[in-house]
Amino acid sequence: MSEKIIIVVGFDQREAVAFHTFTQSILEKASLPVAFIPLAINTLNNYKETHTDKSNDFIYTRFLTPYLNNFKGWAIFADGDMVCKSDIKELWDLRDESKAVIVVKHNYQTKSRQKYLGNINENYPRKNWSSLILWNCGHPKNQTLTPNFISQQTGKFLHRFSWLNDEDIGDLPLEWNWLAIEYPINKEAKLIHFTLGTPCFLEYQDTDMASEWYSFHKRALEGLGK
Numbered sequence: 001m002s003e004k005i006i007i008v009v010g011f012d013q014r015e016a017v018a019f020h021t022f023t024q025s026i027l028e029k030a031s032l033p034v035a036f037i038p039l040a041i042n043t044l045n046n047y048k049e050t051h052t053d054k055s056n057d058f059i060y061t062r063f064l065t066p067y068l069n070n071f072k073g074w075a076i077f078a079d080g081d082m083v084c085k086s087d088i089k090e091l092w093d094l095r096d097e098s099k100a101v102i103v104v105k106h107n108y109q110t111k112s113r114q115k116y117l118g119n120i121n122e123n124y125p126r127k128n129w130s131s132l133i134l135w136n137c138g139h140p141k142n143q144t145l146t147p148n149f150i151s152q153q154t155g156k157f158l159h160r161f162s163w164l165n166d167e168d169i170g171d172l173p174l175e176w177n178w179l180a181i182e183y184p185i186n187k188e189a190k191l192i193h194f195t196l197g198t199p200c201f202l203e204y205q206d207t208d209m210a211s212e213w214y215s216f217h218k219r220a221l222e223g224l225g226k
Contacts, residue, residue, distance in 0.1 A: 018200055022084070058079075079131045
């Protein structure tokens with residue numbers, strides 16, 4: 001079988017258009033077959049959401065990625081509020097068997113205390129590290145990430161990768177999770193993350209780098225009504 005890239009994408013019906021725009025951006029540039037797994041909460045029959053502090057439907061289910069892949073091989077998790085400007089194979093090629101996860105290790109203070117849909121946007125250690133994860137699903141330390149285990153853990157524990165040691169967490173270049181608005185405009189960004197809100201929301205439709213999102217969104221809609 002030819003190599004394929006498994007991509008688990010956060011899905012929330014309130015911003016479904018963001019999911020479809022993101023997958024469009026990946027498909028346009030990919031040089032290998034890709035298989036998308038939408039993290040739609042209604043499809044995750046073995047997981048019971050017990051957290052009450054979620055800002056979207058995939059804030060905790062992202063940690064199911066190794067489980068959804070039978071704790072084998074590699075997979076990418078990505079928030080749905082992104083667009084990919086480069087071949088996703090470039091990210092896939094950064095796998096390192098010695099690491100349990102590989103992420104962009106952001107170190108910043110947010111510019112806004114509020115984000116999309118009125119959600120509170122707090123600063124905390126390792127903020128946004130978990131928004132794009134290159135998962136080594138077969139790594140022994142990731143075997144603990146069962147649905148029951150995840151449902152019982154706090155956001156602090158999960159989003160800071162507290163089941164791992166620091167040496168288990170690899171580094172990705174910042175260009176692979178460039179935070180629109182939070183960071184300066186970057187024409188060389190490989191993956192743009194609209195972490196405060198995608199341009200599908202009225203208050204974010206004219207923000208920094210929104211034109212990049214609109215270009216993929218437009219092509220996702222081509223052919224409709226013809």
